Amino acid sequence: MVQEQQLETVDINVNMGPQHPSTHGVFRMVLTIDGERVVDVEPHIGYMHRGAEKLSENMDYRAAIGFQDRTDYLAQFLNEQAYCMAVEKLLELAVPERTEYIRVILCELNRITSHFMFLGAFGIDLGYFGTSFTYGFRERERIQDIFEEVTGERMMYGYFRPGGLAWDVPDNFVQMIRDVLPHARQGLNDLDVLMTQNEIVAARTKGIGAMSAEDSVNWGLSGPMLRAAGIDWDLRKDKPYSIYDRFDYDIPVGSHGDVFDRYLVRLEEARQSIRIVEQALDQLPDGPIMPEKMPRRLRGPEAEVYAAVEGPRGEYGIYIVSKGGDKPYRLKIRPPSFCNLSALRDMTVGNYVADAVAILGSIDIVLCDVDR
Amino acid sequence: MIGIFKSMYITFATMMRKPVTIEYPAKHRDVPQRDRAFPILLWDKDVVEPFCTGCHACERACPVECMTVTMKDNPLHADDKSKRRKIVDEFWIDYGRCMRCNICVEVCNFEAIAMNNTWAGHELSKFDRNDLVLDLDQLLAQHKQGKIDEWVAE
Numbered sequence: 094m095v096q097e098q099q100l101e102t103v104d105i106n107v108n109m110g111p112q113h114p115s116t117h118g119v120f121r122m123v124l125t126i127d128g129e130r131v132v133d134v135e136p137h138i139g140y141m142h143r144g145a146e147k148l149s150e151n152m153d154y155r156a157a158i159g160f161q162d163r164t165d166y167l168a169q170f171l172n173e174q175a176y177c178m179a180v181e182k183l184l185e186l187a188v189p190e191r192t193e194y195i196r197v198i199l200c201e202l203n204r205i206t207s208h209f210m211f212l213g214a215f216g217i218d219l220g221y222f223g224t225s226f227t228y229g230f231r232e233r234e235r236i237q238d239i240f241e242e243v244t245g246e247r248m249m250y251g252y253f254r255p256g257g258l259a260w261d262v263p264d265n266f267v268q269m270i271r272d273v274l275p276h277a278r279q280g281l282n283d284l285d286v287l288m289t290q291n292e293i294v295a296a297r298t299k300g301i302g303a304m305s306a307e308d309s310v311n312w313g314l315s316g317p318m319l320r321a322a323g324i325d326w327d328l329r330k331d332k333p334y335s336i337y338d339r340f341d342y343d344i345p346v347g348s349h350g351d352v353f354d355r356y357l358v359r360l361e362e363a364r365q366s367i368r369i370v371e372q373a374l375d376q377l378p379d380g381p382i383m384p385e386k387m388p389r390r391l392r393g394p395e396a397e398v399y400a401a402v403e404g405p406r407g408e409y410g411i412y413i414v415s416k417g418g419d420k421p422y423r424l425k426i427r428p429p430s431f432c433n434l435s436a437l438r439d440m441t442v443g444n445y446v447a448d449a450v451a452i453l454g455s456i457d458i459v460l461c462d463v464d465r
Numbered sequence: 466m467i468g469i470f471k472s473m474y475i476t477f478a479t480m481m482r483k484p485v486t487i488e489y490p491a492k493h494r495d496v497p498q499r500d501r502a503f504p505i506l507l508w509d510k511d512v513v514e515p516f517c518t519g520c521h522a523c524e525r526a527c528p529v530e531c532m533t534v535t536m537k538d539n540p541l542h543a544d545d546k547s548k549r550r551k552i553v554d555e556f557w558i559d560y561g562r563c564m565r566c567n568i569c570v571e572v573c574n575f576e577a578i579a580m581n582n583t584w585a586g587h588e589l590s591k592f593d594r595n596d597l598v599l600d601l602d603q604l605l606a607q608h609k610q611g612k613i614d615e616w617v618a619e
Binding site for chain 2: 156160228242243259263283286287
């Protein structure tokens with residue numbers, strides 16, 4: 094006689110990362126799965142922790158610029174911009190007009206490169222292997238060459254200084270960018286056709302990992318994640334810093350807050366950045382790049398300042414507590430990736446394992462930014 | 466279905482474009498004039514000595530502490546051949562630690578240090594970590610032999 098067996102199923106734990114191609118670095122998450130469905134997610138971060146905040150506290154205000162590049166390594170100019178803005182606020186330095194324009198141009202180009210990187214890597218996460226990645230990288234490389242021509246470095250620029258810039262841009266700066274912008278626009282259009290209208294991409298992304306507007310606000314999301322949920326919040330428009338109030342551009346907003354909307358918002362944001370760059374190039378004035386009364390040693394008063402920029406991933410803020418002297422007493426970085434990543438569990442639970450990869454890709458995390 | 470055909474069209478259109486890649490180890494692209502590889506020391510050809518006086522300015526400013534400098538009395542100054550009273554005695558830079566931030570070049574009062582802007586500054590992989598610590602002769606060699614058109618921002 095065959096005894097009837099009581100068959101039982103159990104949830105199993107699957108370890109994803111830290112060495113996993115689709116976790117964008119060294120992010121580790123332990124998925125509890127029931128068949129194909131994700132029941133629970135436990136993220137483990139900290140593999141990339143280098144103590145960027147503490148390192149910056151041990152440097153004087155100028156030397157710490159080098160460490161700001163190394164937090165969010167896809168948006169280095171924007172990190173430098175946030176840090177310089179905080180130091181300028183602390184020391185009450187007036188930034189010259191030309192410097193502001195060059196900063197805006199470089200920051201917006203940096204946003205385009207970062208979004209190209211996202212569009213490329215996002216394709217890989219969806220199983221579009223290599224196609225979108227090579228397309229995105231080809232156009233990104235052209236802009237990267239401009240950065241190399243201006244700053245001399247490919248990744249860790251270290252170009253902004255509190256009060257101004259390290260040195261002036263080359264003579265052919267404006268022409269160089271004007272030559273590249275059509276390529277960037279063409280690259281975005283290519284990716285648009287490759288991915289937006291592709292039925293497979295739509296099937297993989299529409300309605301996946303949706304966050305409501307209310308939840309997004311409660312989790313403290315920012316950047317394209319928040320705007321995809323339908324909330325029109327962009328620091329460039331709503332808390333204008335630098336000279337962003339002089340340009341005419343739109344803030345793309347999604348409606349569903351799913352993976353597809355986040356992708357669309359980023360694609361459109363890159364196009365708007367091209368518009369800002371074009372306007373800034375037209376208005377670029379001549380003049381000095383450093384303030385006239387620049388102190389030789391940067392010594393801050395006893396004060397606390399916070400400065401934030403709208404990075405490609407969200408609000409990137411620097412909080413400096415100064416007790417006098419040439420070093421900050423405490424420097425806190427508000428990393429957009431970390432705050433956006435905190436909502437991962439809410440988005441992932443209930444979806445398939447394959448969708449977990451797509452959702453993680455749509456957050457567009459940079460692990461150096463998460464762990465600092 | 467239409468979307469997939471449109472994607473295929475983009476793919477085939479791209480096949481007609483010129484390639485943008487370079488076969489790297491065989492060919493090298495031009496590096497820009499401002500290229501920042503690793504710091505090197507400059508050689509004063511008129512006086513036949515380094516520009517560097519060993520003043521420790523770069524050593525103090527370096528965020529990653531990759532430099533070691535010592536100073537000595539300049540023998541050429543005693544013979545009235547040089548205006549530099551002090552001159553660099555020993556200079557080491559650990560390229561393994563250097564993060565190429567350009568701060569040493571900016572703080573230098575004598576324009577004695579510059580970033581290597583040639584391909585010689587890249588492709589420096591070594592089997593032994595200690596080989597990445599360069600001494601004074603090695604740091605001066607590039608400029609002494611006239612291989613570098615240095616670029617220092619005003």
